[in-house]
Amino acid sequence: MTKQKVTKAVIPAAGFGTRFLPQTKAMPKEMLPIVDKPVIQYIVEELVDAGITDIIIVTGYHKRTIEDHFDSPSTDLIENLKMGGEKKKPLLDSVMKISNLANFAYVRQKGPYGNGTPLMNVRHLIGDEPFIYTWSDDFIAAEPSRFKQLLSAYEKYGYSCMAGVRAKSDADYDRYGFAGGTELEPGVIDCTTIIEKPGKANAPSNLATVSGYLLTPDIFDYLDTVLTNLKPGAEFYYNDALKLMLADGKHVLATEIKNGKYYDTGNKLEYMKTQIEFALKDPDMNGAFKQFLQSLNL
16 A cells, blocks of 8 residues: 655744753754754755655744744845855855755744644644654764655554664663564564653663654544643643554554664753764864864863
């Protein structure tokens, strides 16, 4: 059976980024740069490369900078770069390209606190289509990309798929959710349980579910149920909807992203590690930057 083509993605980006204050008082955390490109652009480019054409970004009142970034560049900027001649042409090409990456739509977040709310905010735009739901401050660098691997699993099995990476330390079991169930093939688990931050002793496997998800549209009906039964002051989690799906006999896969490395730029230490690693890969500065690091004699 031919699966419905996945063309839409949702990126929640309404958080305050409190771990990076005071930097994020006026600048969205999604716009923090990795070398010369904001974090969210890495995610968008990966989505586009995987065939996604429509990207819905769920924002808050303080996130206008994100919309401006993916909009057409101002006339002043274009003219300034043109005046730079051939030397500035690569910069002109790069900023012109950004607004044409995809069809962008922006929705203001409203509703209870929690990562289920952005999904309910975009329900009218998703309709009855499968879609990707992915964060704006972490990613998995992989070849093929994590989204291509999720799409491949979906096309093969037709189920919702969660991206996964293997735990590397005991501390990981207290940071991420973990999936357990029947292994359909190496690295693909047909889940029977999903446990958040279980600790190593209680983890159902060593496959942590992080960074991105391909969801079938029936998730919305289960989100309705979670929201209806939500207690006052409780957080609204999409994971609770996935658990209801499992209890109802639905299939949800945890898919290990092969040949990948997970980058969590949502905390300061991991953000700085990512900065250094990507700077060392940058062809315009890697040699000089490496020499600088060596000169520190740390």
